[in-house]
Amino acid sequence: MPINGADTGWVLVCAALVLFMTPGLALFYGGTVRSSNVLVMLQQNIVPLGIVSLTWVIIGYSLAFGTPTDDQGFLGGIQQFLLGNLDTAPTPARHVVEQGAAIPTLAFVAYQMMFAIITPALITGATADRLKLAGWAIFLTAWSILVYPIVAHWLFNPAGWLATMGAQDWAGGIVVHACAGAAALAVMMVVGRRTGWPEGDDTKHSIPLVIIGAGILWFGWFGFNAGDGLAVNDVTAQALLNTHIAAAAGMLSWLAIEWRREGHPTVLGAVTGAVAGLATITPCAGFVDTGPALLIGLIAGAVCPFAVKLKFRFRYDDALDVIAVHFLGGILGSLLLGVFGSAAVNSNGRDGLLYGGGVTLLTNQVIALAVVIAFSFAVTWVIATIIERTVGLRSDPADEARLDQVQQGATAYVA
Secondary structure, eight states: OOBOHHHHHHHHHHHHHHHHHHHHHHHHHHTTSOGGGHHHHHHHHHHHHHHHHHHIIIIIHHHHHSOBSSSSSSOBOSTTGGGOOGGGSSBTTEEEEETTEEEEHHHHHHHHHHHHHHHHHGGGGTSTTOBOHHHHHHHHHHHHHHTHHHHHHHHTSTTSHHHHHTOOOSSSIIIIIIHHHHHHHHHHHHHOOOTTTTTTOOOOOOHHHHHHHHHHHHHHHHHHHHTTTSSOSHHHHHHHHHHHHHHHHHHHHHHHHHHHHHSSOOHHHHHHHHHHHHHHHTTTTTTSOHHHHHHHHHHHHHHHHHHHTHHHHHTOOOTTOHIIIIIHHHHHHHHHHHHHOOTTTOTTSOOOGGGTOTTHHHHHHHHHHHHHHHHHHHHHHHHHHHHHHTTOSBOOGGGTTOHIIIIISSOSSOO
């Protein structure tokens, strides 16, 4: 099967864009913690670039996309350990994009690696000021083998059981955002709340740093969503446009809510709304038309701000609102795909409730969300609990206000 050079180049560019999102996330999170902890937050987000890259090529890719161990699509195999035996999966050294066209399998490996890297990094926003580096490194290693590739196999692999059931996830509303959000809840349960929380919760030290990070995330998200079709075609253009429109609508919707509730719209609210729109459109980007993408962004920007208040009602210390923005955004977008999905946009998609498809797609989305959330939460809780009871996952509460000095022996800013 011939290699499509244009598609290969596009996939490699998109892989670089998604990689760029990880330091963008580091800046986004780094600006929202106190100045005495910013280096630790940056490190927690950068370390996955090293750890998960290695676990992915050693075993993660094989578990997600290698030769399955069963006919039901529950587990991937280990035949592609260290990227061996690529001639047997999925096709001889080629990854089929569409009939008669393919890209090198290694391009696909690299692109999917970037998703595996950024997914656990999202967790750090929920656990800010509480993690030890050694425990976090061990957690990353275990989670990137026992959780992420399994979920990716279920939905991103066409042979995965949730995919064959009919559930859809364009670029990670379930695999990335819902999975990471459930994991964040589990880790928060294990490490507990910050000392004195919620008093002193607003410790954001550098809004300009947050804006730079958000800009990088928005830019990189084009690779995240527009690259997921692995080809340069009409669906690619639609996914890219949908991504931008949903982010813009999410921004304006969040600002309107903030203006009404707080009396003034803020730049922090603007970028948070944009990220909410981006997270929510992710499962839908290549499956819906422009109008629904706009509505999805508006809904995200209107619903997610209210979810921020839930952490105070239910007493979970989600420092940087990962649950309200990423977890809820991923869930919301995955459900809205069951409403707005259109096979006319993408022949590989399915019609949702408003396009004559009935409730079938929506039902499949609900099942997929329930399964992935339960699996990610349960396995993450076990991993985090074992680490906490052995080497330790939570930092000493007495060090919460000076983690950079304790863990880095340095400070980010000179007085």
